[in-house]
Amino acid sequence: MSDLEYVLQQLINALSIGSLYALVAVGLSIIFSLLRLTNFAHGDMMMVGAFATLFAQLAGLGFLPAVGVGILVSALAGVIIERVAYRPVRGAPDVTMLLTSVALTYILENLGILLFSSSPRNFPLPDWMNHLYSFADGRITFNNINLLTLGVTLLALLFLNWFVRRTQVGLGMRAAAEDLTAAHLVGLDVNRVIVVAFVLASAFAGVAGVLWAAQAGVVEPQMGFTPLLKAFVAAIIGGFGSIPGAIVGGFVLGALEVLIQSLPGDWGLSPYRDALVFALLIAFLLFRPGGILGVRQEVKL
Amino acid sequence: MKALELQGLEVAYGAVRALKGVSLEVYPGEVVTLLGANGAGKSTTLRAISGLVRPRAGSISFMGEPLTRLSPVQIVRRGIAHCPEGRRVFAGLSVHENLLLGASGRRDRGIGEDIQRMFGLFPILLERRNQAAGTLSGGEQQMLALARALMSRPKLLLLDEPSLGLAPLVVRSIFGTLKALKAAGTTILLVEQNVNLALELADRAYVLRTGQVALEGQAKELQGDERVARAYLGGAA
Ligand SMILES: Nc1ncnc2c1ncn2[C@@H]1O[C@H](COP(=O)(O)OP(=O)(O)OP(=O)(O)O)[C@@H](O)[C@H]1O
Ligand SMILES: [Mg+2]
Numbered sequence: 001m002s003d004l005e006y007v008l009q010q011l012i013n014a015l016s017i018g019s020l021y022a023l024v025a026v027g028l029s030i031i032f033s034l035l036r037l038t039n040f041a042h043g044d045m046m047m048v049g050a051f052a053t054l055f056a057q058l059a060g061l062g063f064l065p066a067v068g069v070g071i072l073v074s075a076l077a078g079v080i081i082e083r084v085a086y087r088p089v090r091g092a093p094d095v096t097m098l099l100t101s102v103a104l105t106y107i108l109e110n111l112g113i114l115l116f117s118s119s120p121r122n123f124p125l126p127d128w129m130n131h132l133y134s135f136a137d138g139r140i141t142f143n144n145i146n147l148l149t150l151g152v153t154l155l156a157l158l159f160l161n162w163f164v165r166r167t168q169v170g171l172g173m174r175a176a177a178e179d180l181t182a183a184h185l186v187g188l189d190v191n192r193v194i195v196v197a198f199v200l201a202s203a204f205a206g207v208a209g210v211l212w213a214a215q216a217g218v219v220e221p222q223m224g225f226t227p228l229l230k231a232f233v234a235a236i237i238g239g240f241g242s243i244p245g246a247i248v249g250g251f252v253l254g255a256l257e258v259l260i261q262s263l264p265g266d267w268g269l270s271p272y273r274d275a276l277v278f279a280l281l282i283a284f285l286l287f288r289p290g291g292i293l294g295v296r297q298e299v300k301l
Numbered sequence: 302m303k304a305l306e307l308q309g310l311e312v313a314y315g316a317v318r319a320l321k322g323v324s325l326e327v328y329p330g331e332v333v334t335l336l337g338a339n340g341a342g343k344s345t346t347l348r349a350i351s352g353l354v355r356p357r358a359g360s361i362s363f364m365g366e367p368l369t370r371l372s373p374v375q376i377v378r379r380g381i382a383h384c385p386e387g388r389r390v391f392a393g394l395s396v397h398e399n400l401l402l403g404a405s406g407r408r409d410r411g412i413g414e415d416i417q418r419m420f421g422l423f424p425i426l427l428e429r430r431n432q433a434a435g436t437l438s439g440g441e442q443q444m445l446a447l448a449r450a451l452m453s454r455p456k457l458l459l460l461d462e463p464s465l466g467l468a469p470l471v472v473r474s475i476f477g478t479l480k481a482l483k484a485a486g487t488t489i490l491l492v493e494q495n496v497n498l499a500l501e502l503a504d505r506a507y508v509l510r511t512g513q514v515a516l517e518g519q520a521k522e523l524q525g526d527e528r529v530a531r532a533y534l535g536g537a538a
Contacts, residue, residue, distance in 0.1 A: 175391050175402050182389040185351060187377030187406030187453055 005139045010258050016146040016215075018254020019153035023208040024231035025238070025246035026160060027201030033177035033241035034197055036094060040101045041081055042205055043228025044108040047221055049074035049206025050213040051116060054123060063126045071206040078202025079195055081108075087191075112221030120218035129214060149211045156204055157247060164243065169196050177241070233281045239291025248293060253277065302365055304329045304457055304488050305350070310359035312345050319345040321512040322359065327457065332479075332489045334499040334520065337509035338533045343492040344386050346509070347459045350490075351383040352376045363457065377406045380456035386465065386492075388446040392435025396426050399434050399445055403452025412452075419448040422478065440471035447478065458482070461492045476502060496533075500524045508532040 024042065031039045053070030057063065085104050089096050129148070134141045164170040172193040176183040183190055205224075212227055213219045231246075234253040238245025260273045269276065284291065305327040312320040319342045327333045335343050348354045350361055352373040361368045368376055377383075382403075391399050400419055404412045420427035423444040429437060434445055443463055450458060463479070464472040476498055483489065483502065493499035500506060500520045508516040508529055515532040516523070523529055 171394075171398055171401065172405065174394060175398075178391045178393055179389055181353065182385065182391065183402075184353065184373040185377070185383045185385055185389070186402050186449060187374050188402065189374050189405070 005136050009140050010262055012140070012142050012146060014255040014258040015251070016142070016149050016254075017257060018251035019150050020208055020211055020215075020227065020250075021231050021234045021253050022247045022250025023153045023156060023204050023211075024227050025234040025250045026157070026243050027204045028228075028231055029235045029238075029241055029243055029246040030173070030197050030201050032235070033243075034173065034180070034194055035086065035090065035097070037086065037097045038101060038232070039086075039201075040228060041085075041104040041108055042201065042231075043224025044105055044112070045074045045077055045202040045205035046209030046212060046224040046227060047108070047112055047219070048077045048202075049209035050123065050219040050223065051112070052206075053210050053213070054121065054219055057124055063124075063129075067207075067210050070210055071203050074206025074209065075199045075203040078198040078205075082195060082198040087194075109221050109225075116221055118221055120220040123213040123217055123219050125214055125217075145211070145214045149215070152207060152211065156207060160200065160204075160243065163200070169193060173197055230277065233277055233284075236281055236284050236289075237291055239293045242291065242293060245291050245293045249291065252292070256280070302329070303327065303362075304331070304364060305490065306360075306362045307346070307350070308360045310346070310349060310361065311357045312342075312349050312354055313357050314354075319512055320349070320356075323509070323512070323514055324359075325507050325514065325517070327488060327490050329456075329488055330486050331505065332483050332491060332503045334491045334493055334503035334506045335509060336493060336496055336499060336506060336529065336533075337515075340511075341509040342512040343509055344461055345512075347383055347385075347461050347490070347492060350376075350459060351381060353383075374406060377453055380454075381459065382450035382453045382455035382457070383459040384446050384450040384461065384463065386461040388439075388442045388465075390434040390437075390442050390445050390449065393433055395431050396429045396434055396437070396445055397431060399449050400426075400452055403449035406453055415452055415454070419451065422451075422481075423448055440467050440474070443467060443471075443475055444478075447475070451482075456488060458487055458489045459492075460489060462494060463491075464493065464495045464498065472498065496529060497524070 024046070028039060028042050031037055031042070049070040052073035053066045056066035056069040061069065081104060085100055086097070089100050129144050132141055132143045164173060169192070172183070172188050173196070175188060176190055176193050180190065208227065209224065212223065230253060231250070234249035235246045236249070237252055238247065238249025257273055257277065260276055261270050263269050303326045308324050310320050310323040323342070323346060335346060337343050345354065349356050350368070352368070352371055356369060363379055363381060368379070371379070391402065397416070400416050401412070404415065425441055426445060426448060429441065434442060437445060447463065463475050467475070472495065479489070479502055491499060491503060500523055503520040506518060506520045506523050507514050510532050516528055
């Protein structure tokens, strides 16, 4: 295998996994920027989106309409957790909000196990999703899931950029993220802004959940746990609370993981990939809490 | 009818009692100033009026209707704008966006026109239109904060230390604008540390000391009155 082909293949892998991290991380960052809340239940919105897509398919819908249902259901779930769990503790000390978020994750995952059992279920995909593209005599390969992951993420991020910059609610989101008190004082409907933020973040998580399930081939109640932690690391790397930061962080993390994985086997590092990733998290929290983009904002967990 | 009336207002932050029964009133078209030393409870009074803190006791009414149960958004929509201490402009957003946000509670079509009016009132803001608010000078930020508050077309304007940290010349210019607003009939409750300027502008004044009204009267009569200085120092009023 020539060097160039090898690098290209790794690049494809990195973009594919990195875009998923970015997609989940922007949602975490949006919520954090508004509420100073680390929404651990964000990962469970992935689970909700994936399961809703699965059941919509079992109910007879085609794949794409089922994905639409999945995204809607996860957005709705985001609205519900905001209203039921987070709004009552808004303005409470950070620890209270954090504990609420952790408790909510436990509840949602256990609810998932109760409803769907903890064993993984097959996630049906149309054949075209698995269609394989092969170049350079099979030394560079990728399938439609990889392409779709990248394409959908780019579209979602472009949409988010437009929304935040060009719409009235988007302007309100930027204002509330900067200074919540001043946002109240100018008469901004902060509740509405926060609900819209949860809709966006959870819909993105729903999309990510479907893509994640497509790559894994299965759905399970705890499927959101690992991507959530990774997205959290990505958001910290980029500077927690910053949307561009979360995107950069997602791709950087994707690239790092692929890099670690592709290190020579006799270095013996690849089994420790996740440990290395979390060591990176700690390093960033300690030495560069503003992330690589240098967002000036203290990170409170 | 009174524009604003506070009766026996009490506010506490945890164990800290910031207001211990404050009563005051503002009539339509009046400029009333609220004076007092650091920590006397001036900002807290404004925060209670705009719904940022919930009073423990007492009542607030605006144009004859109680405000105490309303949210900050509802209070802005009733016609009260609060230009907070330290200006609190949205530093990362442009001047134009800050002004737009000032009209958050409005649904009418006159917003663009009002932005032009603000540019007429503060020409420097027009020049800085697309600049991030955080890059403005202190004086320019204060003008922006004032213009942002006016964008809600308030019936009552709450101003918290508009002269804070500004050079004397800039303070003069800000107070010139306030004088013009007063002449146009705007009702203002002004919190100030600059006693002389405030008493010059205002019709009436209240002096707060440790959460209570220590002194009140016509602004003219309080100018040069040594009781004002004593209230600041914490002696008997
Ligand atoms: N968020 C808060 N938490 C606890 N105590 C507070 C808080 N805000 C104000 N206080 C206390 O309440 C009292 C009144 O504060 P307030 O800010 O109303 O004073 P002020 O008259 O506006 O003073 P300054 O002239 O310094 O702005 C002070 O003793 C202050 O320490
Ligand atoms: Mg104050």
